Amino acid sequence: MKLKEKKFNIKEIVINLWDGEITLWKTYWGLVLLGVILSLPVELLVPEERYAIHSFSNILYLIFSIFVLICVWRSANKYQGKKIWRLLAKFSCTFEVVFSFYYALVYGNLIGS
Amino acid sequence: MDNLDQIFLLLLTVVPALSILLLFVFLDKFVEPKKYIIATFVLGILTIGPLYMFDELVFLIRGSAIEYSPFMRAFFSAALQEELLKFCVLFFFCVRLTHFNEPMDGIVYGTVASLGFALYENIFYVYGAENFSESLSIAYVRALTAVPSHAFCGIVMGFFIGKHYFRKHKNKINIYLALIVPIILHGFYDWTLMEEKINFNFMWLVMAVEIFLVIYLYKDLKKEQLLKKHEAERKKI
Numbered sequence: 001m002k003l004k005e006k007k008f009n010i011k012e013i014v015i016n017l018w019d020g021e022i023t024l025w026k027t028y029w030g031l032v033l034l035g036v037i038l039s040l041p042v043e044l045l046v047p048e049e050r051y052a053i054h055s056f057s058n059i060l061y062l063i064f065s066i067f068v069l070i071c072v073w074r075s076a077n078k079y080q081g082k083k084i085w086r087l088l089a090k091f092s093c094t095f096e097v098v099f100s101f102y103y104a105l106v107y108g109n110l111i112g113s
Numbered sequence: 114m115d116n117l118d119q120i121f122l123l124l125l126t127v128v129p130a131l132s133i134l135l136l137f138v139f140l141d142k143f144v145e146p147k148k149y150i151i152a153t154f155v156l157g158i159l160t161i162g163p164l165y166m167f168d169e170l171v172f173l174i175r176g177s178a179i180e181y182s183p184f185m186r187a188f189f190s191a192a193l194q195e196e197l198l199k200f201c202v203l204f205f206f207c208v209r210l211t212h213f214n215e216p217m218d219g220i221v222y223g224t225v226a227s228l229g230f231a232l233y234e235n236i237f238y239v240y241g242a243e244n245f246s247e248s249l250s251i252a253y254v255r256a257l258t259a260v261p262s263h264a265f266c267g268i269v270m271g272f273f274i275g276k277h278y279f280r281k282h283k284n285k286i287n288i289y290l291a292l293i294v295p296i297i298l299h300g301f302y303d304w305t306l307m308e309e310k311i312n313f314n315f316m317w318l319v320m321a322v323e324i325f326l327v328i329y330l331y332k333d334l335k336k337e338q339l340l341k342k343h344e345a346e347r348k349k350i
Binding site: 059070111 | 117118121122124125128129132136139140246249250252253254256257258314
């Protein structure tokens with residue numbers, strides 16, 4: 001008997017995420033985890049004086065959080081379960097985009113100057 | 114400052130424009146061919162040519178550059194000239210493409226043309242700064258403000274151009290709006306930065322208006338696109 005080989009195809013996963021084809025919990029927690037994996041090393045290991053790296057990291061995180069918002073939003077629209085999870089997922093991702101934008105502005109001294 | 118800092122500065126200059134571009138290209142239900150996206154992007158970059166030529170011509174004729182007031186510099190020297198050239202890219206190139214076949218394409222090509230220009234402008238300002246820390250600061254600020262603002266103006270322009278070409282009853286008002294609205298938005302954005310009497314924070318108000326306008330226009334077209342899709346499916350049945 002032949003076992004079916006399951007290939008780990010990143011492109012396919014990204015397309016499915018973008019189209020909201022992956023279930024809400026997998027999309028949400030998968031991307032949250034990925035966000036932590038991507039941002040934590042920079043926060044912990046790169047010295048604060050390396051402004052170029054931190055600046056780019058802030059912008060990249062903002063872009064990533066917009067990507068997460070779109071994926072989660074689309075997945076939530078297809079979610080069949082309780083409405084509260086759909087709303088919470090959308091709300092928390094929207095909050096994350098707003099917060100990361102605000103954080104980026106504060107980092108660049110762009111607020112109140 | 115070392116090579117690593119230089120690499121991150123370059124990324125900070127280039128990545129924001131490219132990511133907004135990818136976002137809008139892939140938000141479209143029917144993704145446009147790569148070659149047309151690249152061609153529009155390159156044409157967006159090339160719009161810088163006529164801008165320089167105009168300035169050079171003025172300099173040749175007058176012997177000196179024109180000294181504008183902040184208002185005129187914002188609305189005429191920046192907004193009118195830049196938006197007019199982006200409009201030309203859409204009007205003389207994009208709308209003639211066979212793939213320009215639905216209103217949403219206006220938004221996609223409008224964004225791409227604008228971001229081509231924004232990328233060149235970004236490189237020009239970032240690498241024209243006196244030292245590294247100034248370059249870094251310019252790249253960071255522009256990534257959060259000027260680059261998205263250029264994209265928003267392109268979206269608004271593309272929306273009205275799309276409306277004009279795909280409405281059953283053609284009305285020239287949409288063509289005028291495709292030029293006037295982005296010029297007003299761009300002009301106000303620049304004016305808040307150039308005019309010393311205006312508080313810098315008013316720029317955020319202009320950006321907020323742009324964001325809400327873009328969300329509203331985008332949703333409007335998305336609804337239309339969905340309706341079209343349903344219609345096409347019904348016809349198939």
